Amino acid sequence: MKIVLTDRPFEPGALVTAFCADRAETGAVATFVGLARAEQGQAAALELEAYPGFTEAAIGEIAAQAVARFHLQDVQVVHRVGRIAPGEAIVFVATAAGHRREAFEACDFLMDYLKSRAPFWKKEHGPDGARWIEPTDRDRTDAQRWD
Amino acid sequence: MARVLLFGRLADQAGWRDRSVEAGDLSALRAALAAEDAGLGEALAAPGVQVAVDKVLVRGEASLAAGAEVAFLPPMSGG
Numbered sequence: 001m002k003i004v005l006t007d008r009p010f011e012p013g014a015l016v017t018a019f020c021a022d023r024a025e026t027g028a029v030a031t032f033v034g035l036a037r038a039e040q041g042q043a044a045a046l047e048l049e050a051y052p053g054f055t056e057a058a059i060g061e062i063a064a065q066a067v068a069r070f071h072l073q074d075v076q077v078v079h080r081v082g083r084i085a086p087g088e089a090i091v092f093v094a095t096a097a098g099h100r101r102e103a104f105e106a107c108d109f110l111m112d113y114l115k116s117r118a119p120f121w122k123k124e125h126g127p128d129g130a131r132w133i134e135p136t137d138r139d140r141t142d143a144q145r146w147d
Numbered sequence: 148m149a150r151v152l153l154f155g156r157l158a159d160q161a162g163w164r165d166r167s168v169e170a171g172d173l174s175a176l177r178a179a180l181a182a183e184d185a186g187l188g189e190a191l192a193a194p195g196v197q198v199a200v201d202k203v204l205v206r207g208e209a210s211l212a213a214g215a216e217v218a219f220l221p222p223m224s225g226g
Contacts (some may be wrong), residue, residue, distance in 0.1 A: 048226060049154055051218060054202045079157070079226050091226050115225040122224040132156045135225050144180030 001063055001075050003056045007082035019076055019094040026073055026096045030103035032111050038086035039126075046084045047075050047123040047130075055119045062113045070106035072097050077110065081120075109146050116143040149176055149211045152218040160185045172210045173198065176217060184223070195222045 012033045020029050036046050074096040078110045084090055093110050097103040116139040123130050148167045158164035161184065170176035181188020190196070199218040200209050211217065 025212070051154060051199075051220070054199060054218065057202065113225075117223060118225050119220065119223045120226045121221065122226070123155075132151075132159075133220075133224050134222055139225060 001060070001067065003059045003063060003085040004076075004078045005050050005052065005056060005081050006078065007080070009088050010078055010080070010092065011036070012089050015028075015076070016094065019074075019096070019139060023073075023096060025098070027098050028096070028100040028103035030095050030097075030100070032091070032093045032107050033089050034088050034111070034115075035083045036088050036090050039124075042126045043086060043124050044127070045086075045125045046090070047125065048079075048081045048084065049121040050079075050081045051119055058119050059114070060111065062105050062118075066095070066106045066110050070095070070097065070102040070109070072102065072106050075106065075110070077114070079114070079118075079120075093109070112139075112143040112146060115139045121126040148213065149215045149217050151176065152216065153182070154218065155221040155224075157187075157190055157219050158220050160190055163174065170211060173200070173205070173208050173217070191219050196220065 011055050015032055037043060043050040059077055063077060066072060066075060076094045080090045091114060093107050095103045095106040116135040122133045124133050149170055151166055152170050153164045154163050168176055168179050170179055179192060180191060197220045198205055199220060201216050
């Protein structure tokens with residue numbers, strides 16, 4: 001299990017390749033990549049703040065829950081912090097399991113948590129200045145599916 | 148001395164995100180911050196703002212060891 005916060009752009013393809021290496025007993029790897037959207041010019045950049053140490057620990061707890069719940073063999077989360085330009089990857093999640101259903105569902109479960117409850121604070125910089133963003137109703141109801 | 152960390156809109160409102168404050172417990176710490184900036188004191192006490200001491204969430208009051216790290220966390224947005 002690996003949880004990483006980084007303030008540098010990352011290359012999702014390289015992460016998938018590394019995650020898939022040396023897996024004789026893994027039948028399925030599911031991955032998700034979240035990108036920063038331009039929102040028709042309304043979002044010139046996203047700024048994400050984390051609480052180093054606290055944020056990784058909180059994500060690690062949910063990742064451990066995902067491992068137990070979906071019988072995962074491994075999980076990895078890479079999350080950007082700092083200023084992120086439209087088109088750049090914000091988040092990478094990879095799950096490894098014996099079979100595909102568990103890998104898909106665990107990936108979905110982790111993303112619902114990351115999008116709605118993970119300890120990040122998100123600011124959108126647009127033409128009219130900057131504003132803090134909170135989870136949408138959709139983000140919350142998505143997360144409630146797993147309760 | 149406790150180290151106080153502010154995140155998100157709380158840091159923007161205060162104009163700082165990291166400072167040391169002399170306080171033996173959480174209520175003394177809140178009082179010290181509010182005495183200096185009443186608006187911030189109110190924002191820190193607002194519903195939805197969580198407090199972590201040494202990276203562990205606490206509810207209600209807590210005593211603070213020397214060098215404790217106290218973080219005020221506004222509602223988390225997700226990534």
